[in-house]
Amino acid sequence: GAVVSQHPSWVICKSGTSVKIECRSLDFQATTMFWYRQFPKKSLMLMATSNEGSKATYEQGVEKDKFLINHASLTLSTLTVTSAHPEDSSFYICSATNRDRGTYEQYFGPGTRLTVT
Amino acid sequence: AQSVTQLGSHVSVSEGALVLLRCNYSSSVPPYLFWYVQYPNQGLQLLLKYTTGATLVKGINGFEAEFKKSETSFHLTKPSAHMSDAAEYFCAVSGSTNAGKSTFGDGTTLTVKP
Numbered sequence: 082g083a084v085v086s087q088h089p090s091w092v093i094c095k096s097g098t099s100v101k102i103e104c105r106s107l108d109f110q111a112t113t114m115f116w117y118r119q120f121p122k123k124s125l126m127l128m129a130t131s132n133e134g135s136k137a138t139y140e141q142g143v144e145k146d147k148f149l150i151n152h153a154s155l156t157l158s159t160l161t162v163t164s165a166h167p168e169d170s171s172f173y174i175c176s177a178t179n180r181d182r183g184t185y186e187q188y189f190g191p192g193t194r195l196t197v198t
Numbered sequence: 199a200q201s202v203t204q205l206g207s208h209v210s211v212s213e214g215a216l217v218l219l220r221c222n223y224s225s226s227v228p229p230y231l232f233w234y235v236q237y238p239n240q241g242l243q244l245l246l247k248y249t250t251g252a253t254l255v256k257g258i259n260g261f262e263a264e265f266k267k268s269e270t271s272f273h274l275t276k277p278s279a280h281m282s283d284a285a286e287y288f289c290a291v292s293g294s295t296n297a298g299k300s301t302f303g304d305g306t307t308l309t310v311k312p
Contacts, residue, residue, distance in 0.1 A: 085241070115298040124288065124302045125242075174241050178298055185230065185249055187298045189241035 084108050085177050087190035094165055095198055102160045102193045104175030110155040111177035115187065116148075119172040131158050155180065165197045200225040200293045204303035212311050217261075217276040219306050221289030224270060231272040232290040232300060233263055242288065248272065259283070284310045 084107040094100050104114055113132050117125040129150050131137040137150035147169075149161040158177075162169050172194050176187040205220040223229055230249050234242040246257025253265040263274045272289060286307050290300040 087241075113298055122305075124304045127298075127300075130298060172239075176242075176298060186244060186247065187300075189234075189243070191241045192239065194239065 083177075083179055083182075083186075083188040085175065085188045085190040087173075087175055087193050089193060090191060091194040091196075093196045093198060096166055097164055099161055099163045100165055100195060102162075102173055102175075102195075104158045104160070104177070104190050106156045106177045106179075106188070109177075109179045109181065109188075111158075112155075112180040114152060114158040114175055114177045116150060116158075116160050117174045117176065119174060119192075121172075125174065128160075162195065165195070167197045170195055170197045200229070200291050200301045202289050202291050202301055202303035204287075204289050204306050206306055207304065208307045208309065210309040210311060211279045213281055214278050217274070217279045217283065217308065219274040219287050219289075219308065221263075221272045221274065221303060222270055223272060223289070223291040225291055225293050227293045230292040230294075230300075231263075231265060232292070233257065233261070233272070233274050234288045234290065235259075236286040236288065236305075238285075245274070245287075279308075279310045281310050281312065284308055 086105045088103045116128045128143045129137045129139045131152035139145045152158040174192045176189045201224045203222045232247045233245040236242045246255045248265045256262045261276045289303040292300040
């Protein structure tokens, strides 16, 4: 299979604090990992693309200093929401492409629901 | 540039009826097209994809979609709806071989009535 996990599945934090979300490919090595944000009843918005060992590429309008992405290995990428505010509350989803299967398909994690109070 | 339009944010069908979810795309290059399903508070699961070759694509759970270049469409169908099909469905288009560079439609909520 091609399983992607995310941790935590949900988190509540206070305004001004930072939150780290992990995305792991459990049974494959991920060429690339992607981070999406999904607002209620809305579609997915690509935030950034990360490749192992290199800096993430952020989409236009996404603050790279606020949403820090670290892709430390072929199986782990992390998204840190720094100095979180209530408007950062959202459902964050990661996905990964399998290095051995090409990039035609991406495998999604189960998502992390962030609530900032 | 690429974009996706899903016609109908909500579709309701009776159990056993035909499911038709519409998707139109625009792409400046030959598109790769995807349909995903999302259940509440979960990530997305790939239903099917079109890359090249046969234009009628069969996916999981009895779904299929047909790529029609002349109509720039990739509608999703299932002959007989099950209650378990109730979910959010997203159509996506990519102008490259990298699925992660996809643009997603706004989604269609499918309700299945008993």
